[in-house]
Amino acid sequence: MKFTVTILGSGAALPTSSRKPTAQYIECRGRKILIDCGEGTQMQFRKLGIKFQRIEHILISHLHGDHYFGLVGLLSTMHLLGRKKSIEIYAPKELKLILENQLNYSGSRLAFDLVFHEVNSNESGVLFEDDKMSIEHFPLSHKVPTSGFIIKEREKERKLIGDLVQADKIRIEHFQSLKEGKDVIDENGKIIEAKKYTRPAESAKSYAYCSDTRYYENVIPFIRNADVLYHEATFTEEFMDRAKVTMHSTARQAAKIAKQAGVKRLLMGHLSARYESGDKHVEEAKEIFEQSEVVEDGNVYDLSA
Amino acid sequence: MKFTVTILGSGAALPTSSRKPTAQYIECRGRKILIDCGEGTQMQFRKLGIKFQRIEHILISHLHGDHYFGLVGLLSTMHLLGRKKSIEIYAPKELKLILENQLNYSGSRLAFDLVFHEVNSNESGVLFEDDKMSIEHFPLSHKVPTSGFIIKEREKERKLIGDLVQADKIRIEHFQSLKEGKDVIDENGKIIEAKKYTRPAESAKSYAYCSDTRYYENVIPFIRNADVLYHEATFTEEFMDRAKVTMHSTARQAAKIAKQAGVKRLLMGHLSARYESGDKHVEEAKEIFEQSEVVEDGNVYDLSA
Numbered sequence A, B: 001m002k003f004t005v006t007i008l009g010s011g012a013a014l015p016t017s018s019r020k021p022t023a024q025y026i027e028c029r030g031r032k033i034l035i036d037c038g039e040g041t042q043m044q045f046r047k048l049g050i051k052f053q054r055i056e057h058i059l060i061s062h063l064h065g066d067h068y069f070g071l072v073g074l075l076s077t078m079h080l081l082g083r084k085k086s087i088e089i090y091a092p093k094e095l096k097l098i099l100e101n102q103l104n105y106s107g108s109r110l111a112f113d114l115v116f117h118e119v120n121s122n123e124s125g126v127l128f129e130d131d132k133m134s135i136e137h138f139p140l141s142h143k144v145p146t147s148g149f150i151i152k153e154r155e156k157e158r159k160l161i162g163d164l165v166q167a168d169k170i171r172i173e174h175f176q177s178l179k180e181g182k183d184v185i186d187e188n189g190k191i192i193e194a195k196k197y198t199r200p201a202e203s204a205k206s207y208a209y210c211s212d213t214r215y216y217e218n219v220i221p222f223i224r225n226a227d228v229l230y231h232e233a234t235f236t237e238e239f240m241d242r243a244k245v246t247m248h249s250t251a252r253q254a255a256k257i258a259k260q261a262g263v264k265r266l267l268m269g270h271l272s273a274r275y276e277s278g279d280k281h282v283e284e285a286k287e288i289f290e291q292s293e294v295v296e297d298g299n300v301y302d303l304s305a
Helices: A041-048 A071-080 A094-105 A162-167 A172-179 A217-223 A237-246 A251-261 A279-286 B041-048 B071-080 B094-105 B162-167 B172-179 B217-223 B237-246 B251-261 B279-286
Strands: A003-009 A023-028 A031-037 A057-059 A087-091 A114-118 A125-129 A133-139 A147-153 A206-210 A228-232 A266-269 A292-294 A300-302 B003-009 B023-028 B031-037 B057-059 B087-091 B114-118 B125-129 B133-139 B147-153 B206-210 B228-232 B265-269 B292-294 B300-302
Touching (some): A023 A041, A023 A147, A041 A071, A057 A125, A057 A133, A071 A094, A087 A094, A087 A125, A094 A114, A206 A217, A237 A251, A251 A266, A251 A279, A251 A292, A266 A279, B003 B041, B023 B206, B041 B071, B057 B125, B071 B094, B087 B094, B133 B217, B147 B217, B206 B217, B217 B251, B237 B251, B251 B265, B251 B279, B265 B279, B279 B292
Parallel strands (some): B031 B057, B057 B087, B087 B114, B228 B265
Antiparallel strands (some): A003 A023, A003 A300, A023 A031, A125 A133, A133 A147, B003 B300
């Protein structure tokens, strides 16, 4: 089952030629999610050949421009391309006013509904869930109200071993119980063992997103054991003063969070425009947490692999 | 004296990989002007290596998103890069509310002033003038209130012929009169002829901008004899129905305006995303007006050449 994260923009407040403002596209078991939407996100979708009309959920972490200035343009383009299907937006409540204000003066109404869900950045909770996955939010600590997100697959079912099931003529009405790991007694009183006829379920994966935030240990319970953690690392330690003033994190701090939370892999982004590459970030983070890397625009991370 | 127009974006409502949303950068005798500011304009400035901090005047033709969604991002970036100098914005009055609304929720104040000048799209008049140039506005006809602009150089002075002035020992206090084309009587009662000691002034150039608009002959008096006319040509004649409904122009209509106004050169832009090239537009326009061409993003037009 597909679970991918595509980096549309990995820059900070000042976009550079190689790092656009923040945006990420996630496909998780058929659900299409956009996290943040900096200026130019619609062009990044085009460049990468991603069908953005299929997006169902848009999560906006906070109202700094580099995380949402591209949203009104993306929605307008969806409209012009004929979208009719509503879209769910999870964001600080003021975003509704900002968008309505802009759309109002353009003299046109979108032909699809924007369904707003206010995200209170002081709280945590579930934003969406179905039988395949869930989206949760939790507080970050930044200069304006900001939320982090975690997308989790539901526990998966065991897989039937087709040849064996067929050879032993296991009846179809038993399949679901076997996939759920439950043994079944057939019509002759014989026990059909789930373990025998199914392979173990793949483990359910999770993706956590923490941007923007200062070093903030309160996030740890929410992201514990995530398969992949994206954590902002605007600076390296040499600019700790700037990190403090701007309430951003260093690479070392991102790695400390990753280590304490026991995640499997750390992706760092939101790099300040002063860095020409992410080499220093990686070096610094690896001293604390080996599975650290810096993302680049256009990179795709496959959690299902 | 420099007078250049740089095309930052020449696309219509739906940006493509080769045509970004509308924006143009004009340098006219030292003045730096931005006309319209579609999403991604700040990235186009970077890509083309243009020092956008020097912009003094921003003209916004109308409040359709493809003409202004990049403005708040550009202003934020100017702020982050340390701008202190105020900037003049000429636009429909609602833009002020839109920008204030967005900047307000980002929790930061710009360190420079936005000086708003309301442009009433039912009127024409002078927006700015100094001793070198002027910016005027005039009504266009589109789905929302929209203005066209014309940037005109002031009449220039004649140029002294250095060798002759020196040889005949013409005194410095006579220079200004001679440059203005006035003959002077010197201290000995001798007539110093301006025509003899100066070369003719270069002609003052003008650049007219009409986007977005339906075919609208009322613009002609305002743009008459312009050296360069930029006129939108969203469609070709085969999509006349679409042009009518959306209140845009065809290439043929743009050429008709150019011809009737007696301009020297027509630049067409704002091409619908349905066109892969501007060839059809050029072909169609040239039947009416030979000096027609379609602009491309990144093109620079030098009016002083």
